[in-house]
Amino acid sequence: MEAKIVVRDLVHEYDDEYTGQHVRALDGLSLEVADGEFVAVVGPSGCGKTTLLNILAGLVRPTGGRILVDGREVKGPGPDRGVVFQELAILPWRTVARNIGHGLEIQGVERGERERRVRQFIELVGLEGFDNKYPHELSGGMKQRVALARTLAANPVVMLMDEPFAAVDAQTRITLQEELNRIAIATRKTILFITHNVEEAAFLGDRCFILTRRPGRLKRVVEIPIRRERRQWKALTTDPEFTARREEILTLVREEVRGGED
Amino acid sequence: MKTDVAAAARRRPPRIPWGMFAAAAVAVGLWDAISQVLPQANLYLPSPGAVWAALLELLAKGILPDYMAESLRRVVLATTIGLAVGVPLGILIGINSKVAECCYPLLNFFQSLGGIAILPLVIVWFGFTEKTILVAINYTVLFPVVFNVLVGVRSVPRIYVNALRTLGASRLRIVRDVLLPGALPHVATGARLGMAYGWRALIAAEMLVGANGLGFMIFNAQSFFLTNRIILGMLVIGTLWVLIDRFVLRPLEADTIQRWGLVQR
Numbered sequence: 001m002e003a004k005i006v007v008r009d010l011v012h013e014y015d016d017e018y019t020g021q022h023v024r025a026l027d028g029l030s031l032e033v034a035d036g037e038f039v040a041v042v043g044p045s046g047c048g049k050t051t052l053l054n055i056l057a058g059l060v061r062p063t064g065g066r067i068l069v070d071g072r073e074v075k076g077p078g079p080d081r082g083v084v085f086q087e088l089a090i091l092p093w094r095t096v097a098r099n100i101g102h103g104l105e106i107q108g109v110e111r112g113e114r115e116r117r118v119r120q121f122i123e124l125v126g127l128e129g130f131d132n133k134y135p136h137e138l139s140g141g142m143k144q145r146v147a148l149a150r151t152l153a154a155n156p157v158v159m160l161m162d163e164p165f166a167a168v169d170a171q172t173r174i175t176l177q178e179e180l181n182r183i184a185i186a187t188r189k190t191i192l193f194i195t196h197n198v199e200e201a202a203f204l205g206d207r208c209f210i211l212t213r214r215p216g217r218l219k220r221v222v223e224i225p226i227r228r229e230r231r232q233w234k235a236l237t238t239d240p241e242f243t244a245r246r247e248e249i250l251t252l253v254r255e256e257v258r259g260g261e262d
Numbered sequence: 263m264k265t266d267v268a269a270a271a272r273r274r275p276p277r278i279p280w281g282m283f284a285a286a287a288v289a290v291g292l293w294d295a296i297s298q299v300l301p302q303a304n305l306y307l308p309s310p311g312a313v314w315a316a317l318l319e320l321l322a323k324g325i326l327p328d329y330m331a332e333s334l335r336r337v338v339l340a341t342t343i344g345l346a347v348g349v350p351l352g353i354l355i356g357i358n359s360k361v362a363e364c365c366y367p368l369l370n371f372f373q374s375l376g377g378i379a380i381l382p383l384v385i386v387w388f389g390f391t392e393k394t395i396l397v398a399i400n401y402t403v404l405f406p407v408v409f410n411v412l413v414g415v416r417s418v419p420r421i422y423v424n425a426l427r428t429l430g431a432s433r434l435r436i437v438r439d440v441l442l443p444g445a446l447p448h449v450a451t452g453a454r455l456g457m458a459y460g461w462r463a464l465i466a467a468e469m470l471v472g473a474n475g476l477g478f479m480i481f482n483a484q485s486f487f488l489t490n491r492i493i494l495g496m497l498v499i500g501t502l503w504v505l506i507d508r509f510v511l512r513p514l515e516a517d518t519i520q521r522w523g524l525v526q527r
Contacts, residue, residue, distance in 0.1 A: 059424055059427065085421055089424070089425035091443075106435060136525060
């Protein structure tokens with residue numbers, strides 16, 4: 001089957017606004033994500049993970065290389081690629097329901113159909129009864145559920161997620177990871193998930209792509225041969241297969257971190 | 263919970279500001295004392311009693327209500343036009359960070375030239391007419407509005423714009439759904455400041471080119487040495503503004519900022 005996301009020889013350079021330094025963020029990065037696959041991209045901080053996501057989202061134009069999503073060249077932002085950002089990106093002046101329905105509103109989906117789908121996704125992310133609340137009335141974890149539901153409701157071809165759980169507390173993060181796994185199974189979306197958290201990557205990914213330190217290139221791909229239906233933190237923490245893969249990824253990432261300190 | 267507290271606060275009967283009345287009473291007392299000992303007080307500083315008499319006289323003749331209505335009409339009209347032009351202009355300039363940066367000093371320059379400083383030029387253009395007054399105060403109202411809307415648009419987090427772009431939103435949609443609501447508290451501040459500057463400019467314009475209005479009243483009284491009317495006019499100008507600011511503009515601004523702040527937090 002043809003890959004949903006194809007990145008070929010991606011190069012990106014820019015001048016840092018604050019330091020004025022010329023930065024080579026990505027250096028010939030190539031990767032492919034299959035239809036319905038969940039790929040976690042891990043790497044040391046500053047390795048160009050977020051740059052990769054912004055380029056895939058069409059928010060940043062790369063210096064060189066090609067990107068195809070669903071066979072089409074990426075030229076700018078578009079609703080075929082849904083993004084869940086690390087920072088809180090839902091609109092504070094819209095209620096939960098109006099935030100979740102925003103993508104549909106933009107697509108011109110008529111009201112009745114919109115409300116039906118909003119309700120469906122409110123249920124999917126477990127926010128029943130919060131329809132008319134404003135973001136400031138929600139906890140950090142609930143806000144990210146709203147962001148996730150907004151992206152899902154717009155029904156993108158692929159989902160791009162940039163450390164969406166980095167800002168929530170550890171307990172909530174575990175819950176959100178399990179729920180994302182459940183949602184990914186239910187929706188069969190193709191997902192590219194960026195994180196610096198090795199455990200998170202091993203838990204969520206069908207495959208984990210480890211990037212080198214800056215300038216970022218693909219260092220290694222680690223497969224996680226555990227059926228997604230089996231992925232529950234309680235069971236996995238003692239699963240030898242899971243721990244072995246997690247350690248493998250950790251070692252690979254550490255090589256890059258240590259190399260960067262020389 | 264929060265809304266309950268806010269609603270309760272709103273329901274509470276407004277407290278009578280005795281302290282403010284006391285301060286005003288002291289000021290009037292001082293004024294009266296000075297006018298008592300001043301030689302030729304009627305010319306230089308008429309007593310509160312003399313000004314009160316002028317008030318009753320001008321009310322009876324209907325001049326004061328007319329002039330007040332005239333001045334208020336002008337400032338309300340100018341503020342309305344200023345907002346109608348200033349808000350879209352501020353957004354247009356604010357959309358692009360490069361354009362915003364370039365326009366910043368220019369806007370600051372024009373803002374500093376507000377009010378009376380542009381009157382001579384406007385008089386050259388339109389003569390001693392109503393048009394001159396309106397153009398001058400419109401100009402004065404416009405720049406604080408544009409400036410604040412611009413700052414408001416720039417202060418909207420970039421991530422909101424990016425999120426909407428990835429949802430496939432058009433530029434117009436981003437303006438409507440993100441920039442405008444995001445800038446709303448600044449729009450309220452701009453409107454209040456614009457109207458405050460506009461009020462000062464209006465009095466000056468009425469003095470120089472008016473045939474009516476409060477500014478005209480005090481300037482005209484000077485030619486007849488009717489000092490009590492001058493003082494009366496000043497009191498009306500000041501008091502009117504304090505009332506408008508306190509009971510219309512401040513609540514409007516505070517309400518927007520508070521409610522929006524609560525929403526935005």
